[in-house]
Amino acid sequence: MAISQETIDEVNRVANVYDVVSDYISLKKTGSVYVALCPFHSEKTPSFVVSPSKNIFKCFGCGIAGNAIKFVMEYEKVSFTEAVIKIAQKYNIPVKFENDEKDKIFKGLYLVAREILNFYKENLKNSSLAKDYIKKRGILPRIIEDFELGYSPTDIGLLKKFIEEKNISIEDLEKIGLITNTENGIKDKFAGRLIFPIKDVKGNVVAFGGRALEEGKQPKYLNSPDTVIYKKGNTLYGIYESLPYIKEKETVIIVEGYMDLISLHQIGIKNVVATLGTAFTQNQARLIKKYVKEAIIMFDSDSAGKKAAIEASKILLSEGITVKYAYYNDAKDPDELSKKGISRVKEVINQSKDIILFLLEKLNETENLDEQTKLKKYRTTYNYILDILAHITDPTLKISYIKLISEQTKRDVSKVEADIETHRKSIEKQLQQIHQNTDEEDKMDLKTLPIKQKIILKYILDNPYVLQNEEIYDIILSLGSLNYYIEIVKSENKEKIDKIKESLSKDTVLHSLEKQGTLETNFRKIIEDLKSQYQKDIILLKLEAEPQLKLEEFIEEIKLFKGGDSR
Structure with missing residues (x-):
């Protein structure tokens, strides 16, 4: 059941990030801001900064930033709706639901x-x-x-x-x-x-x-087919029974079938979920993201299972979840593997490797192959690697992988980056083709929404994959007034999405932009402007947190912000 826009707006209006964060961690005043050790990563020197005046927080160590709702989501590992409810209760704001x-x-x-x-x-x-x-x-x-x-x-x-x-x-x-x-x-x-x-x-x-x-x-x-209470891409078999063990280990083992999960539970491996016999989805990744930092994929050992593991890896990594691949060839699936005993299963789990490292090893396994087969195998595996990297949004993680691939393949970093970009554009083009037709019936009234926000919403409806970009997602959430609609897009509620589309289709400005083919250009410009303002706030926040910052360091900050020389 969706929380009402009225409740979301009131929480955004009333909640101050300092009040909310200080309920969870101790903050120390430094100038006009507050600092603390970051609750989201280990550190010895405080790099977590909260600005009551700007109503944002930012960790200059791990990069996480946002408003009060974002903090509660990350700290409590809860959904957007659950975070809004928690904050509403703190401020005695009545929580209203849509229906x-x-x-x-x-x-x-x-x-x-x-x-x-x-x-x-x-x-x-x-x-x-x-x-x-x-x-x-x-x-x-x-x-x-x-x-x-x-x-x-x-x-x-x-x-x-x-x-x-x-x-x-x-x-x-x-x-x-x-x-x-x-x-x-x-x-x-x-x-x-x-x-x-x-x-x-x-x-x-x-x-x-x-x-x-x-x-x-x-x-x-x-x-079961999809019903009012069940969407197969939104849940995972065994999530309820396995949740205490998943939370305890902050790691989940993902298998494909009912018996795979049951057999592992039976021998004592209990932090397991199953994909219900279908392809792993973005919503399933978001479901487990609340509870884990790492996922171990243990699919069937045949070629179909390996391809499915790569597809799942792309989705998991796009959500910031570390992925390992559990490789075995002495059984057809985890159910059969479990019959060999817990020692063998634990051995497979303990020897599981980072998915990119695993593929890089396979890249060089070319013994006893003729040149044509060797070349085909190399290209296929390399494309798998590019496919995964094209979906990673964490820049630090991506560059680490790129450097590793460069070392392993003897290919320049710039060439690997170019390969990824070419692959990414190919994926983007396919997705744009899929989402180009979006005019559906709607009754939702969006007349009061500013035109820039309508452009953002329209583009996201046409291209929902952009929400996988964490930076863009955070920028959009910072607007506040779009939170409600973004959550509808993420929920994949067709009925509500259709209503939003119909309302936007009546806007003459949007219609003109679409006709001219400039909707994406306008979207990118608006996001860049918002990003620029956001970055300014972050730089000023850092300056407030470090009043003794040297002039040279300030100039370097400005250079980074401008993306070049500041002279």
């Missing part, structure tokens, strides 16, 4: 899904077929209980009787994607399958996965 009726619908469907799971769990006790399969796969009773496994019976009469007793409507079963309505009555999509309930981080049952138990039945695994 209380929608919240009631969600809660009702969560209860329906929970009741159906109870039905499946009870039927597991009565199914010799399901119990035989569980025994064959070596699943222990405690795992059945922890993950609440169930079984959907083939006799639809049992489900009908259950929903009559519980007063559950056919409409609600359709809403959670459980049944198909046919001429012959309702049909349980998961009939005859072992059930894996899918939960959100709060433990709500939002969907189901089912494994066919009859020989030859297809598909082998079936997942």
Whole structure:
């Protein structure tokens, strides 16, 4: 449920970054600002600065900066909405939501899904077929209980009787994607399958996965479709059960399947999530970013698994999460690997390597290959590396990788940078083509939004990938009034996005810019102007924090700001 724009605006108006930050860490006054040891990285000399007058904070060690909401998001590792609520509570600001009726619908469907799971769990006790399969796969009773496994019976009469007793409507079963309505009555999509309930981080049952138990039945695994309460790209299997262990280690192991996760849990490796059999998504990365600094990818050992690992790495690194790749070739997947015992699994995990280092090693593995095959393998692997680097937004991390690649490939740093830029432009061009048609129906009123902010919003709607650039994202968030709309874009709520698009499509200025093909030029100019002002604030903030700064150092700061000689 979305928090109201009214609440967001009030929090931005009332909350002072000094008041909020001082609730979490001790600040020492230095001139007109306050300094502290940075809470986001280890340091011995304070480089974290808070300016009450400018209402921003900045760490000159690790680079993190922003307003009060940004600080709470990073410190508490919570979402934008959760941060707004926490600050609102501090200032006794009433928290309003966009649609209380929608919240009631969600809660009702969560209860329906929970009741159906109870039905499946009870039927597991009565199914010799399901119990035989569980025994064959070596699943222990405690795992059945922890993950609440169930079984959907083939006799639809049992489900009908259950929903009559519980007063559950056919409409609600359709809403959670459980049944198909046919001429012959309702049909349980998961009939005859072992059930894996899918939960959100709060433990709500939002969907189901089912494994066919009859020989030859297809598909082998079936997942719930997207519904009102479930979007497959927004959650991860096992996130609820694994969350305490993920938080403790600040590291997550990502696998592909239900049994991969369950088998690892069973031998004691519990900081694991699974991708629900689909490609890893940006929203899944943002979900785990709240809790981890590092992800270890342990996908299937075949070529498809390796390619999927590279795709996941791009997304994780774009969110600032360090990525390691767990390589093994003595099993087809983590489920099979776990049968070799915890020592072997721990060995694979402990020997996992940074994804770029792993690929660089593969780049030079060319023994017993003819020249043509060797060249093809080299180009393919090098392109994988470029693909990953093109998605990294952290400049320090990127340059470290570039230097490493330069050393390993004997290719000049400038040439590696040029390769990355060429690759990035190719990706950008493809994304622009995907997002070029954006005129949809809308009823959201954006008439009062300033034209510069409309240009920013319109461009982001057409090119949502720009939000992956952390610098641009922070600059846009600093505007305050766009926070609400940016969160809608990130949530991928099609209905609301369509409404925003329709409203913007009625703006004559935007229409003219699009017709002239200058929307992107205007967007870039506005962002550069905002960036310039932001950088000025940061430089002045640093000067306030260091009143004894030498004149030469000040000149160097100005040079850096201008990007050249200041004479």
